Amino acid sequence: MMTVEEFGRLLRTRAISAVEMTEECLARIERENARLNAFILVMADEARRQAREADEEMAAGTDRGPLHGVPISIKDLVDVRGTPTSAASRVREGHRATSDAPVIANLRHGGAVILGKTNLHEFAFGTTNEDSAFGPALHPHDPSRSPGGSSGGSAISIATGMALATVGTDTGGSIRIPAAACGVVGLKPTYAEVSAEGVVPLSHTLDHVGPLARTVTDTWYAYHGLVGRWPLRQLSATPVSGLRLAVPRKYFCDLLDEEVRTRFESAIETLRSAGASIENVEIPHASLIAPIYLHIVFGEAAALHAPTLESMPERYTTPVRLRLEMARYVLAEDYVRALAGRDLLGDEVDRTLAACDALVLPTLPIPAPPIGANTVRVGSTDQPVRNLMLRLTQLFNLTGHPAISLPCGVTKAGLPCGLQLAGARMQTDALLRIALAIEIVLNR
Amino acid sequence: MTIEAWLQAAIADAERRGLPELKPLLESLAEATRALRAAGFTPELRDNPKSQS
Numbered sequence: 001m002m003t004v005e006e007f008g009r010l011l012r013t014r015a016i017s018a019v020e021m022t023e024e025c026l027a028r029i030e031r032e033n034a035r036l037n038a039f040i041l042v043m044a045d046e047a048r049r050q051a052r053e054a055d056e057e058m059a060a061g062t063d064r065g066p067l068h069g070v071p072i073s074i075k076d077l078v079d080v081r082g083t084p085t086s087a088a089s090r091v092r093e094g095h096r097a098t099s100d101a102p103v104i105a106n107l108r109h110g111g112a113v114i115l116g117k118t119n120l121h122e123f124a125f126g127t128t129n130e131d132s133a134f135g136p137a138l139h140p141h142d143p144s145r146s147p148g149g150s151s152g153g154s155a156i157s158i159a160t161g162m163a164l165a166t167v168g169t170d171t172g173g174s175i176r177i178p179a180a181a182c183g184v185v186g187l188k189p190t191y192a193e194v195s196a197e198g199v200v201p202l203s204h205t206l207d208h209v210g211p212l213a214r215t216v217t218d219t220w221y222a223y224h225g226l227v228g229r230w231p232l233r234q235l236s237a238t239p240v241s242g243l244r245l246a247v248p249r250k251y252f253c254d255l256l257d258e259e260v261r262t263r264f265e266s267a268i269e270t271l272r273s274a275g276a277s278i279e280n281v282e283i284p285h286a287s288l289i290a291p292i293y294l295h296i297v298f299g300e301a302a303a304l305h306a307p308t309l310e311s312m313p314e315r316y317t318t319p320v321r322l323r324l325e326m327a328r329y330v331l332a333e334d335y336v337r338a339l340a341g342r343d344l345l346g347d348e349v350d351r352t353l354a355a356c357d358a359l360v361l362p363t364l365p366i367p368a369p370p371i372g373a374n375t376v377r378v379g380s381t382d383q384p385v386r387n388l389m390l391r392l393t394q395l396f397n398l399t400g401h402p403a404i405s406l407p408c409g410v411t412k413a414g415l416p417c418g419l420q421l422a423g424a425r426m427q428t429d430a431l432l433r434i435a436l437a438i439e440i441v442l443n444r
Numbered sequence: 445m446t447i448e449a450w451l452q453a454a455i456a457d458a459e460r461r462g463l464p465e466l467k468p469l470l471e472s473l474a475e476a477t478r479a480l481r482a483a484g485f486t487p488e489l490r491d492n493p494k495s496q497s
Contacts, residue, residue, distance in 0.1 A: 288483050291476040298473070326469040329454040331445065334477055340485040 001161035004070050004218040011058065011069055018058070018069025021164070022051035022113050025071040028162045029115070036147075037137045038156035040076045040086055042116040047071065050113040057111070064111030065230055066221040072107065073163035075154050076117035077124055078209070079198040080104050087200045088132035089122045090315040091308050101198025103167060103209055106228030115163055118153030122320045124169055124202045125301060126150055127177055127389035130371060131317040138371070140182060141414055145368040148181030148389070150174040151212065155182040158212050165213040165222040169199060171206045172293060173363075173393025176405035179212050180363035180418025183407045185219045185435075186212040189428045191400030194226045203300035206293075206397045216406065216436040223428065231429065237437035238357070238430075241275030246356040251286035252392055255378055257366045263409040263417040264362045267442055271360075274441045279356065283348050283395070288341055290387065293394045295338035298327035346399040353401070353424050358434050363405040363418030365391055392420060402428040404435050408442065447474050447481065 002010075002021070010016040026044050033039050054069035076086050079097035081104075086092050100108065107114070119137040121129050129137040129152030137152040139145040140159045147156050151168030155178035158166055168175040170188040179186025187210045194209040201207055211222030220235045247253070247268065256264070272278050305324045313321055352359065365388050366376050375382040396403040401422050408419035421438065423431030445453075451474045458466040 285483070288479060291480040291483075292485075294473070294476045295480060322463070322465055322469060325458070325463055326466050326473055329450075329457075329470060329473065331450065331477075334480060336487055337480055337483075337485045340487055341480065341483060344485070 001214065002164065003214050004066065004164045004221050005215065007070060007164060008066055008068070012063070018051040018054040018113060019048065021069065022047050022071045022115070025115055025162055025164070028160060032160050032162060035138070035143065036140060036156050036160065037135050038118055038153040038160070038162060039073070039116045040088065040119050040134050040153070041083060043083070043114060047113050047115045054111050054113060064109070067107065067225045068111035069113060070111070070164050071113045071115050072222070073115050073118045073154060073157040073166040074104065075120055075151050075166070075168050077120060077169055077200045078104060078167055080114060080117065083117065085200060086117070086133065087123045088120045088134055090133045091312055093315070097198070099198070102195040103226045104198070107167070107225050109228060110225045112225060118151070118157055118166065120153060121150035122317050123200065123305075124150040124171055124174055125320050125323065127173065127386055128369065128371070129153070129178070131319050133317065136371060139368050141416070142368070145370055145415070146181065148178030148364070148368060152178045154212050155179055155184055155186070158182070158184045158214055165211055165218055167226065168210060168212050170208045170210055170397065171202045172297060172390045172397050175208070175210050175212060176363050176393050176403060176418065176420060177389055179405040181368040181416065183410070183416030184212055184214055185216055185404065185406055186210070187219050187223055187404045187428070187432070188396065188402060189223060190402045190425050193426070193428060194223075201304055203297045205300060206297055208397065216404075216432060216439045219404070220432045223432070235432060235436055237440055238433040240271065240437045240441055243276040243434065243437065244279070244356040245271060245276050245358055245360045246279050246281040246352055247360055248283050248286065248352070249280045250282050252361045255365055255383065255388070255391065256362060257378055259411040260362055260365060260367065260417050264419065267408050267419050268360070270441060271438065281352050281356070281359070283345070283352065285341070285344055285348060286395070289345065289395050289398065290391070292338045292341040292345065293390070293398055295330055295334050296342065296398070298330045299335035302327035302330065342398045345395065349395070349399045349401055349422070357423070358431060359422040361420050362392055363420040364389065367411050367413070367415035367417065396422050401425050402431050404431060406435060406439055406442070447477050450474070
């Protein structure tokens, strides 16, 4: 499967055209989508037209940059003009976007070819992609399992080569979770760095928009494509020798599947051998991350959904409707307490990052869970799937720090594991330079 | 409002609205609220968070 970087090189030597690349992606969608349910809407004719235009422009000497002619998929939570933004919910029936979200306008300006809209957990309010008006999206390596969510269709589209890059959203881990589960790269940039306008909201202080792709370099291209601003220099890897990495052991490594733990510790040893300094650190209030997160996401999601919960409750999938109804009972005083707790967590992450270059931790404590499982056994206890899926990612939605998930080996059953890095706020490029260095070391 | 009073009122309201399935969800939310309140986060501490460490 080709990367954005390889495609760009071949495109510029006329070894491949945007039309050929787009046709290859459309053929993969044709072959795989009935099995995996990754796409809600395939825009084949429109994609072919955009690809022809990209080739004509290139032939005429206009090069729009790294995303010129690159076929991408879009989570169906983001407005693409002339198409419905379903949010994978019947609540949105009849919707049609009259304009592009700014991130889509930026991608179009960069020459990207839009292939279609991908499946997700309804309203992005879930981590498994099981609850969707269009049926569940399925894991590309084992269709009896969840691809993770909520940007599950997006991650599948990258893992299977149906697209070269994709746009996801992340409110508690919805980019990084499916990236880890499917074995691709997923970036949640710093809060508010990428516009969330024209994106169906879930929780306005936690929602982030970001890319998934096959490599860190491709993710960097897609991230800058979303922002609409190209850096002057190509992404380069931070030297691993001397890199200061901090592992928050307590809480973040307390509850891990044994195979996930083995892959994570092996990655840490590989980085240490390559010259990185690894220190154990502590986020003092880490045990309160979940209660703080829940009261904020529930309070904000309930406010957004209250009108449609009253007017068309039957259009929600039952699990999502029930959790939103529960969310309506959060008291204002507890929401405000959670905001105070969030500030404290932000300070604790800032203080930790002041003494290192990045935090490093697993992305998911378990491999992709079976579809329909409410609990998964970790060690000697059964744990709720939803709590596990969010456990290691939601902190950085609360604090707004950029975080990225990289592939970190596979289990004996062939299920991917993810390594998560988090860096200083508004330093997403610096985090990507570290991620590139780590990707190189782990792939040696 | 205490958590116990809130939980009782929430369950009663959910049943009145024809949503008895919410009971276990509300009970798990109550556990999270207990943990949140036990931490003693207050808005004043947003201006002086170091006093909480």
